[in-house]
Amino acid sequence: MGGARPVLVALLAALAMTAPAKAQVLAFEELDGWAEDDHRAALRTFLNTCDQLEDAAWQPLCSLARDAAASPESARAYFELFFRPVLIGDPPALFTGYYEPELDGSPSQTARFRVxxxxxxxxxxxxxxxxxxxxxxxxxxxxxxLEIAWLEDPVDAFFLQIQGSGRIRMPNGHVMRVGYGGKNGHPYRSVGQELVRQGTYSADQVSAQTIRGWVKQNPGPGNALLDHNPSYVFFRRLPDLPADRGPIGAMGRSIVDMRSIAVDPSYHTLGAPVWIEKDGREPMRRLMVAQDTGGAIKGAQRADIYFGTGDRAGDAAGTVKDGGRMVVLLPIDLAFAQTLDG
Known part of the structure; x- marks a missing residue:
C-alpha cells in the first residue's frame, strides 16, 4: 500500500528477496525500548484480527488476549509470557509509510472533476x-x-491507487469511503526510480511530495512518468465503514494508525505482532501488528507503517525511508520451529 517508492526502496527490496531468511530467537530485554511502549494499545490492535489466525498455536492465545487488555501491565505480561521475539532475515530493515488520503470529488463527471x-x-x-x-x-x-467517482487531478488519482484506500468528499458534503478492489496484474514500477534514472533527482531527494510537485509542474512529461508504472488499482465503495474506523487492510478489517503495518506475507504471518525499531530523523520503538500487504513491500526486513488519515498523515508518511530492524512475536512453539526451519 505505501507512497511512491524511490530507487533506494526498490534496490533494497530486491536484495531482501534474494537473501535467505535466517531466524533467531531473542529475549524481550534485547528489544530497544520494549518496556516503554503502550502494550495495551498494541494488544487491542492485535485483537481486531486475532480470530483470523487459524493455526492451532495461535487459537488459545487469542482466547486469553481479551482479558489481558485490562491494563498496560497485563498486556505486557501477556506478550512476554506467551510469545518470543524472532528476528527473521538480516537488518537493516527498510521502513516506509502510507496513509488514507482525503480528496475532493464528484459522483459524476463535471468540468472540474474529470479524472x-x-x-x-x-x-x-x-x-x-x-x-x-x-x-x-x-x-x-x-x-x-465502472466509474465510482471523479477526481480533479490525475496525480491525486495515482496516489490514491498507491495508498489503496481513501475518503472522497462530494460537493454535497457526503464522504465516500473507497477501498482496494483489485489490480490489473501488471508489476509495480517505481516512478521515483524512473526520475532518478532520468537524472531529475538523486535517490535521497525523491519522496511522494517531490514526485507530486514535479508531475504538477510538468503535466505532459508528468503524465508519461505516471504511465511508467503499468500497475493499476481498482476500487470498491465501503458504505458501511464508520468514519472513526481506519481503512480496510489485507485481513478484511480496519487498520489502526501507528499500530498497523504492511508486511511481506511470504515471510510474516498476517495478524502477528511485530516489534519495530525504526531509526532516522524521527525514531520509533513500537509494537505493531502485521495487518496489511503492499505491492512494493517485499522481504523479511521490510514494512510500511500506516500513519492515519488526511494531509498531515500523508506529509509524515511520504518522507519515511528509514533503516532499523523488525522483530516478529510468535507463540513459543512456533518461534523455535521457525529457527529450526531457518
Missing part, C-alpha cells in the same frame, strides 16, 4: 494481466459505467 476512478471490471480474473495503466488512462474502460 475517474474505476470499479473492478467483472471480466478481470485474479492473476490475469489486463489493460495497462496507459491503456486505461487512454479510455479502455470509458463508457462502461
Amino acid at each position: 475517474p476512478i474505476y470499479a473492478r471490471p467483472p471480466e478481470l480474473q485474479d492473476g490475469s494481466v489486463y489493460y495497462s495503466r496507459a491503456d486505461i488512462e487512454a479510455g479502455a474502460l470509458r463508457g462502461r459505467g
